[in-house]
Amino acid sequence: MGKRSSGAPTLSDVAALAGVSPATASKALNGRGEVAAATRTRVLDAAEKLAFQPNALARSLVSGNSSTIGLLTSDSGGRFSIPVLLGAENALGDNQISVLLADARGDVIRERHYVRTLLAQQVAGLIVVGESSNRRASIGRDLAVPVVYAYAESTDPQDLSLLPDDRVGARMAVEHLHSVGRRKIAHITGPVDYRATRDRVTGLTEFLQEAGLPLAGREVRYGEWSQRWGRHAAEFVLNDDPDVDAIFCGSDQVAAGVTETLAARGVRVPDDIALVGFDNWEIFSSETSPPLTTVDMNLQRLGATAAQHLFAAIGGEKITGVQHLPCRLVIRDSSGGR
Amino acid sequence: MGKRSSGAPTLSDVAALAGVSPATASKALNGRGEVAAATRTRVLDAAEKLAFQPNALARSLVSGNSSTIGLLTSDSGGRFSIPVLLGAENALGDNQISVLLADARGDVIRERHYVRTLLAQQVAGLIVVGESSNRRASIGRDLAVPVVYAYAESTDPQDLSLLPDDRVGARMAVEHLHSVGRRKIAHITGPVDYRATRDRVTGLTEFLQEAGLPLAGREVRYGEWSQRWGRHAAEFVLNDDPDVDAIFCGSDQVAAGVTETLAARGVRVPDDIALVGFDNWEIFSSETSPPLTTVDMNLQRLGATAAQHLFAAIGGEKITGVQHLPCRLVIRDSSGGR
Numbered sequence: 001m002g003k004r005s006s007g008a009p010t011l012s013d014v015a016a017l018a019g020v021s022p023a024t025a026s027k028a029l030n031g032r033g034e035v036a037a038a039t040r041t042r043v044l045d046a047a048e049k050l051a052f053q054p055n056a057l058a059r060s061l062v063s064g065n066s067s068t069i070g071l072l073t074s075d076s077g078g079r080f081s082i083p084v085l086l087g088a089e090n091a092l093g094d095n096q097i098s099v100l101l102a103d104a105r106g107d108v109i110r111e112r113h114y115v116r117t118l119l120a121q122q123v124a125g126l127i128v129v130g131e132s133s134n135r136r137a138s139i140g141r142d143l144a145v146p147v148v149y150a151y152a153e154s155t156d157p158q159d160l161s162l163l164p165d166d167r168v169g170a171r172m173a174v175e176h177l178h179s180v181g182r183r184k185i186a187h188i189t190g191p192v193d194y195r196a197t198r199d200r201v202t203g204l205t206e207f208l209q210e211a212g213l214p215l216a217g218r219e220v221r222y223g224e225w226s227q228r229w230g231r232h233a234a235e236f237v238l239n240d241d242p243d244v245d246a247i248f249c250g251s252d253q254v255a256a257g258v259t260e261t262l263a264a265r266g267v268r269v270p271d272d273i274a275l276v277g278f279d280n281w282e283i284f285s286s287e288t289s290p291p292l293t294t295v296d297m298n299l300q301r302l303g304a305t306a307a308q309h310l311f312a313a314i315g316g317e318k319i320t321g322v323q324h325l326p327c328r329l330v331i332r333d334s335s336g337g338r
Numbered sequence: 339m340g341k342r343s344s345g346a347p348t349l350s351d352v353a354a355l356a357g358v359s360p361a362t363a364s365k366a367l368n369g370r371g372e373v374a375a376a377t378r379t380r381v382l383d384a385a386e387k388l389a390f391q392p393n394a395l396a397r398s399l400v401s402g403n404s405s406t407i408g409l410l411t412s413d414s415g416g417r418f419s420i421p422v423l424l425g426a427e428n429a430l431g432d433n434q435i436s437v438l439l440a441d442a443r444g445d446v447i448r449e450r451h452y453v454r455t456l457l458a459q460q461v462a463g464l465i466v467v468g469e470s471s472n473r474r475a476s477i478g479r480d481l482a483v484p485v486v487y488a489y490a491e492s493t494d495p496q497d498l499s500l501l502p503d504d505r506v507g508a509r510m511a512v513e514h515l516h517s518v519g520r521r522k523i524a525h526i527t528g529p530v531d532y533r534a535t536r537d538r539v540t541g542l543t544e545f546l547q548e549a550g551l552p553l554a555g556r557e558v559r560y561g562e563w564s565q566r567w568g569r570h571a572a573e574f575v576l577n578d579d580p581d582v583d584a585i586f587c588g589s590d591q592v593a594a595g596v597t598e599t600l601a602a603r604g605v606r607v608p609d610d611i612a613l614v615g616f617d618n619w620e621i622f623s624s625e626t627s628p629p630l631t632t633v634d635m636n637l638q639r640l641g642a643t644a645a646q647h648l649f650a651a652i653g654g655e656k657i658t659g660v661q662h663l664p665c666r667l668v669i670r671d672s673s674g675g676r
Binding site: 068070075077078079081082085086089098099100101102103105113114116117118156190221226227231253260263283287288289 | 427
């Protein structure tokens with residue numbers, strides 16, 4: 001991951017000198033009340049010392065005028081884009097930055113059209129959200145405003161792409177199952193052509209190898225992101241390996257289906273089989289019986305980070321490459337872990 | 339529902355004279371290829387006869403320049419706003435109109451901010467989507483551009499509000515259960531403070547009275563929009579009235595929970611109890627076992643209609659009041675109706 005800095009001092013330089021985040025530096029400079037007086041003084045001193053000249057978005061933030069960021073998504077369900085949007089808005093402060101969402105539906109022509117539209121609307125930057133976290137074509141290098149890919153990976157290494165760390169997230173799930181005493185852990189997941197699927201399998205496999213455990217349930221069960229697949233795959237796993245004592249599911253939707261099959265067969269969760277999902281998609285994870293221990297991809301935080309990087313890039317500091325942001329484990333009753 | 343027309347001829351006048359829809363008139367006038375030659379000639383003749391002078395959005399459509407519409411939502415899950423957005427885009431033709439979504443999160447200050455932002459971006463009109471279809475405050479009468487409320491009802495009768503016809507939708511659900519021979523129909527639904535809940539109960543009650551049937555399951559079971567509530571309420575219904583032969587659920591999420599309880603108690607769907615949901619939210623309705631017969635609110639069509647009304651209003655023809663648009667019944671296996 002490279003890092004380039006232009007000659008002129010940036011908001012990030014001010015923030016670094018003051019020992020605060022760019023967001024805090026911005027708040028201090030535009031006089032919003034959420035910053036402690038001492039911090040504000042430090043930031044103003046740093047800005048003066050560096051002869052900081054805010055520009056573009058930074059200027060509008062400092063002046064208190066509002067700016068607009070475009071969020072270009074192909075995630076028609078809003079499953080990923082809405083949390084990213086909320087996070088970006090929150091990061092940038094109330095009423096300072098507006099985020100407008102445009103839905104390109106995974107269609108290249110529509111996407112180009114929306115990039116033009118958003119640029120014509122004078123957005124200060126663009127966030128691109130994928131319908132999955134798979135690699136996708138860059139929207140281009142020569143745009144007038146900075147771009148950050150969030151829950152999407154651009155094929156151009158000169159772009160900045162932010163992804164949840166699926167590998168470590170999966171590892172946390174399996175470590176948790178191990179820590180509550182499970183040793184026969186099976187895995188039921190989605191399609192193998194999803195990067196998220198493969199990274200989660202990698203995290204699972206790494207941990208099992210380090211712990212000296214074989215994968216239970218005969219093999220990784222690849223399928224669909226659906227309850228139907230969860231129901232069927234649970235039958236396969238239980239028929240092939242009746243001793244399984246835990247199932248790690250690649251999504252909460254799959255875990256909801258697994259829960260149904262376990263209930264139908266009189267298998268108790270978590271007593272007989274502990275269950276962990278992935279997503280913390282609450283219409284599933286809070287609603288299964290029992291509620292689901294699961295891995296949360298922190299999508300709001302991903303959106304907030306994307307906004308902060310946009311902000312830094314507008315201030316002259318451009319980061320490139322791929323960053324993996326941490327997931328967190330949400331423990332509920334299905335794993336017997338609390 | 340009133341109707342006002344200014345003196346100057348509007349696109350709708352042209353459309354009416356040519357005997358086509360405003361959308362078709364627009365396509366014909368801006369020379370897009372999707373209109374039959376004879377239709378196009380009729381529209382051009384009508385425009386000439388009326389000395390039609392398109393303005394604002396109409397002009398930009400006719401010229402082929404793109405315009406932008408703002409979609410202001412408080413539906414943070416995207417459950418209602420995304421289908422409305424897709425429908426609005428589709429209605430207005432590829433690459434002619436962009437729809438940008440702003441999420442106000444049900445917060446009045448944030449909403450005002452976004453209205454200002456969208457107006458500053460020179461949107462040609464606004465569509466307001468609710469987090470429910472309950473009545474909500476108008477965003478105001480004196481905006482520079484027309485506004486349509488879609489899946490939301492403005493408290494100002496001078497605004498135009500488009501709602502799904504929940505009452506008739508519920509009636510279709512119960513008529514269907516009646517048509518497949520069910521006579522002991524119970525109802526499990528969401529919170530009573532949702533207008534949608536109440537309208538669905540009204541439709542159910544009207545039909546049962548006309549058919550001379552009592553409501554089964556002792557009483558309407560009001561609760562939450564959740565699987566958990568569906569599971570519990572199904573227990574109550576079966577304990578109080580074991581002869582129930584059908585359950586109409588106020589949402590697919592509730593129906594998913596009901597399905598779980600019926601499976602756990604060995605009740606066969608649809609043989610013993612037929613099930614109908616509401617929403618056609620496919621992550622539930624296509625995924626329950628068996629898949630769910632349900633009422634679809636046609637939200638994409640609602641969005642398309644909102645866009646067409648915006649378009650007509652920009653052309654000078656303003657409609658006010660509340661319009662209820664038809665739902666449709668989607669028949670799957672849970673009702674034994676196919």
